[in-house]
Amino acid sequence: xxxxxxxxxxxxxxxxxxxxxxxxxxxxxxxxxxxxxxxxxxxxxxxxxxxxxxxxxxxxxxxxxxxxxxxxxxxxxxxxxxxxxxxxxxxxxxxxxxxxxxxxxxxxxxxxxxxxxxxxxxxxxxxxxxxxxxxxxxxxxxxxxxxxxxxxxxxxxxxxxxxxxxxxxxxxxxxxxxxxxxxxxxxxxxxxxxxxxxxxxxxxxxxxxxxxxxxxxxxxxxxxxxxxxxxxxxxxxxxxxxxxxxxxxxxxxxxxxxxxxxxxxxxxxxxxxxxxxxxxxxxxxxxxxxxxxxxxxxxxxxxxxxxxxxxxxxxxxxxxxxxxxxxxxxxx
Amino acid sequence: xxxxxxxxxxxxxxxxxxxxxxxxxxxxxxxxxxxxxxxxxxxxxxxxxxxxxxxxxxxxxxxxxxxxxxxxxxxxxxxxxxxxxxxxxxxxxxxxxxxxxxxxxxxxxxxxxxxxxxxxxxxxxxxxxxxxxxxxxxxxxxxxxxxxxxxxxxxxxxxxxxxxxxxxxxxxxxxxxxxxxxxxxxxxxxxxxxxxxxxxxxxxxxxxxxxxxxxxxxxxxxxxxxxxxxxxxxxxxxxxxxxxxxxxxxxxxxxxxxxxxxxxxxxxxxxxxxxxxxxxxxxxxxxxxxxxxxxxxxxxxxxxxxxxxxxxxxxxxxxxxxxxxxxxxxxx
Numbered sequence: 001x002x003x004x005x006x007x008x009x010x011x012x013x014x015x016x017x018x019x020x021x022x023x024x025x026x027x028x029x030x031x032x033x034x035x036x037x038x039x040x041x042x043x044x045x046x047x048x049x050x051x052x053x054x055x056x057x058x059x060x061x062x063x064x065x066x067x068x069x070x071x072x073x074x075x076x077x078x079x080x081x082x083x084x085x086x087x088x089x090x091x092x093x094x095x096x097x098x099x100x101x102x103x104x105x106x107x108x109x110x111x112x113x114x115x116x117x118x119x120x121x122x123x124x125x126x127x128x129x130x131x132x133x134x135x136x137x138x139x140x141x142x143x144x145x146x147x148x149x150x151x152x153x154x155x156x157x158x159x160x161x162x163x164x165x166x167x168x169x170x171x172x173x174x175x176x177x178x179x180x181x182x183x184x185x186x187x188x189x190x191x192x193x194x195x196x197x198x199x200x201x202x203x204x205x206x207x208x209x210x211x212x213x214x215x216x217x218x219x220x221x222x223x224x225x226x227x228x229x230x231x232x233x234x235x236x237x238x239x240x241x242x243x244x245x246x247x248x249x250x251x252x253x254x255x256x257x258x259x260x261x262x263x264x265x266x267x268x269x270x271x272x273x274x275x276x277x278x279x280x281x282x283x284x285x286x287x288x289x290x291x292x293x294x295x296x297x298x299x300x301x302x303x304x305x306x307x308x309x310x311x312x313x314x315x316x317x318x319x320x321x322x323x324x325x326x327x328x329x330x331x332x
Numbered sequence: 333x334x335x336x337x338x339x340x341x342x343x344x345x346x347x348x349x350x351x352x353x354x355x356x357x358x359x360x361x362x363x364x365x366x367x368x369x370x371x372x373x374x375x376x377x378x379x380x381x382x383x384x385x386x387x388x389x390x391x392x393x394x395x396x397x398x399x400x401x402x403x404x405x406x407x408x409x410x411x412x413x414x415x416x417x418x419x420x421x422x423x424x425x426x427x428x429x430x431x432x433x434x435x436x437x438x439x440x441x442x443x444x445x446x447x448x449x450x451x452x453x454x455x456x457x458x459x460x461x462x463x464x465x466x467x468x469x470x471x472x473x474x475x476x477x478x479x480x481x482x483x484x485x486x487x488x489x490x491x492x493x494x495x496x497x498x499x500x501x502x503x504x505x506x507x508x509x510x511x512x513x514x515x516x517x518x519x520x521x522x523x524x525x526x527x528x529x530x531x532x533x534x535x536x537x538x539x540x541x542x543x544x545x546x547x548x549x550x551x552x553x554x555x556x557x558x559x560x561x562x563x564x565x566x567x568x569x570x571x572x573x574x575x576x577x578x579x580x581x582x583x584x585x586x587x588x589x590x591x592x593x594x595x596x597x598x599x600x601x602x603x604x605x606x607x608x609x610x611x612x613x614x615x616x617x618x619x620x621x622x623x624x625x626x627x628x629x630x631x632x633x634x635x636x637x638x639x640x641x642x643x644x645x646x647x648x649x650x651x652x653x654x655x656x657x658x659x660x661x662x663x664x
Contacts, residue, residue: 003433010427010461019459023437024423027444028454032420040455042420042477048380052422052475053458056466088364088374090384090475091356094426095342101335105355112359122360123372126385126473127351129342130662134388136466141458143384143422143475145374330462 010330012218012264013323038078038214041148049084051075052143058330060107060137062180064173064191067140068110070266070332073195074217075144076118080200081213081269083153084146089115091142092126096135107138118195120144150204155228155272157211162300163278164236167199167269167285168192168293169244170221174263174328175252184255189248194267199290206284209274216270217332219323220262224270225298225308226322235304238320241313242297262323264331272300342662344550344596345655370410370546373480381416383407384475390662392439392469394512396504396523399472400442402598402664405527406549407476408450412532413545413601415485416478421447423474424458428467439470450527452476482536487560487604489543494632495610496568499531499601499617500524500625501576502553506595506660507584516587521580526599531622538616541606548602549664551655552594556602557630557640558654567636570652573645574629593642594655596663604632 008015025034032040039051055071065073072089079086091111095104115122172192179189196215204210216224221243225236245260253260267290273281278296285291308320340347357366364372364382371383387403397405404421411418423443427436447454504524511521528547536542548556553575557568577592585592599622605613610628617623640652 005427005429005431005433005436005461007429007461007463010459016459020457023440024457024459027440028423028447030453030455032453032455033457038456040420040422042455048477050420050422050475050477051456052424052473054424054426054460054473056426056460056462088372088382090372090382091360092384092386092473092475094386094388094471095337097337097339099337101337104337108355108359115360121362121364123362123364123374124370124383125352125356125365127342127348127356128386128388128662129337129339130388130468130471131339133465134468136462139426139462139471141384141386141424141473141475143382143424143473145380145382145477330460 007329008325011323011325013223039082041082047148047151049079049082049146049148051078052141053078054139054141055332056139056330057177057332058136059180062177062191063189064176065193066107066110068107069114069193071140071142072111072114072118073193073266074332075142076120076195076197077215079144079146080197081215082148083150083204084148086118086120086144086146086197088123088145089120089142090124091122094135094139095129096137097129097132099137104138118197153210153212155212158228158234158272158300160234160300160302161275162211162272163275163296164298165271165273165281166295166297167291169246170265170268171245171249171253171260171263173266174331175249177331178256178328179252189252192265192267194290196267196269196290199269199285199288202284202288203271203281206280208277208281211272214270216268217264217266220264221270222261222308222320223323228272229308230306233302233305235301235307235309236298237301238298238310240310242295244293244295261320264328266332339661340657343655343657345555371414373414379480379483381411381414381478381480383410384473385410386471386473387664388471388662389509389664390468391512394509394523395521396508397525398439398442400439401446401525403472403474404443404446404450405525405598406664407474408452408527408529409547411476411478412529413547414480415482415536416480418450418452418476418478418529420455420477421452421474422456423454426467426471427461428469429461429464431469450529485542485544487544490560490566490604490632492566492632492634493607494543494604495607495628496630497603497605497613498627498629499623501578502597502600503577503581503585503592503595505598506663507581509663510588510660511584521584524597524599526622528599528601528622531601531617531620534616534620535603535613538612540609540613543604546602548600549596549598552596553602554593554640554652555655560604561640562638565634565637567633567639567641568630569633570630570642572642574627576625576627593652596660598664
């Protein structure tokens with residue numbers, strides 16, 4: 001049977017990784033791309049970070065944000081976790097015929113507000129329209145350029161004993177969007193959608209030895225942590241009861257059959273820092289609005305190479321694999 | 333009645349311009365965006381050009397190219413006409429559930445080949461999948477970064493007497509795609525889809541006084557020339573029998589009720605150069621493969637301010653307005 005693209009390929013999990021690794025990277029191999037971080041760091045007249053993301057979230061408006069805010073924050077965050085100061089964004093719209101103009105205006109107002117808040121400028125753009133039934137209201141692509149201020153962040157610099165930090169509660173975005181889509185409990189849960197450039201700058205300028213930063217979007221915290229250690233001699237041991245999860249998120253996940261560790265976040269930062277710098281890093285993160293609930297959630301260990309292991313509240317251990325299948329299609 | 337987005341808004345003509353001018357530019361106003369060129373020129377540690385385009389062409393494969401080649405050439409060309417040397421591209425895919433993997437592989441091979449030919453690297457990317465019926469096989473966004481080598485190109489530097497040049501035959505892409513879509517005469521007409529960075533560099537390094545460059549895509553030559561002079565005290569007078577049009581394109585346009593001057597091109601350059609430099613500029617263009625059919629097609633005049641006027645082969649004159657309505661939806 002002919003292989004076809006299924007929704008799994010867009011999940012941010014195993015199938016997405018396979019597509020990237022077997023089709024896309026071999027086609028375009030170059031040092032900037034091969035690092036497979038969320039943005040590329042470019043050597044040139046200046047040191048630039050460059051990133052792109054398309055946003056297809058359904059519904060377009062959800063508690064805590066909308067596709068416009070998401071499109072700004074998502075690309076700003078991809079640049080910020082490269083150690084860059086995000087400066088310029090492009091904005092490309094694919095509109096479905098029949099979209100009410102008022103809805104587009106609302107999204108653009110949201111893009112504008114999010115860009116101002118994140119101190120980035122929209123400097124170029126494009127607009128395409130497709131026939132009714134060939135899109136879904138609107139899709140947005142943003143690409144972004146930043147100037148690299150803290151070079152050298154990489155999961156390859158992680159060492160045994162390092163501390164694994166998260167900037168706040170996990171799973172908020174994924175569960176908020178799923179509930180909004182289902183029409184249940186709307187408003188009780190809010191997406192965490194936020195720009196993290198201020199938080200990243202605070203952490204990076206604190207003097208803590210920061211190894212790597214990443215925003216755990218599609219695939220969630222579990223998938224991102226797996227990406228940090230896969231294929232290496234190191235693993236990560238998480239302590240379940242240290243991972244901040246809102247009670248409403250936990251309840252919603254039980255209702256929907258989801259795991260908060262695999263739910264997308266859109267305003268959270270994962271950081272690996274030197275063991276002795278954990279307190280300093282947490283203090284720096286907590287001084288910002290986005291990092292006020294920052295927590296130490298685990299350590300890097302040589303005992304479980306290539307794996308992410310969860311130490312449960314009851315003393316058990318389970319392996320957290322990368323997301324497989326499309327847990328939450330069109331979550332961002 | 334509530335205003336809705338119609339296909340006209342994606343035509344590259346009047347409605348697209350209205351959307352950009354009334355909604356997008358007011359929202360994001362800044363010097364780089366306000367110039368409304370195809371790319372933004374950024375002041376920073378280095379002088380960068382930045383551009384983005386989404387591609388939704390239907391069909392995905394057409395004589396002379398496919399959506400992958402188009403996505404590379406389109407963004408390369410937007411950078412090249414800014415006077416920049418295109419260096420880095422992003423590649424963001426929106427795939428429709430059910431797309432055969434072989435089709436994606438074919439498109440990626442085409443992206444790879446076009447990028448190599450244009451000497452640009454794909455350095456970052458993104459993949460999203462939407463449900464069947466929420467897309468159309470695949471949409472591609474590319475954003476690009478280039479280093480500005482020839483600053484100052486702008487339609488504001490056009491003067492009366494300047495020569496208007498085109499790099500070759502017009503209307504090839506638009507008619508090839510429309511015929512491919514209709515199933516008629518497939519293969520007889522070929523898209524001109526090509527990267528123009530070599531041609532632009534040849535022209536710019538020739539020493540000719542180049543005022544402005546632009547690749548006339550959606551909306552065609554007539555719309556781009558209108559953009560050069562609208563709101564100014566200058567107009568452009570074209571001589572109909574100097575405009576190179578392939579006989580097959582002319583025949584196809586008659587069949588389809590189109591005008592080659594409003595059909596999209598994807599490998600053609602419009603250049604305005606100082607009157608005394610026209611020959612030197614044409615010679616430089618003709619030395620490249622993409623510019624071998626370059627021609628002088630008109631002059632800039634103070635007699636028809638803000639207008640593009642066609643001097644017909646029979647001695648008449650008619651005004652060429654900007655494209656209005658969606659002549660060719662999803663042409664790129």
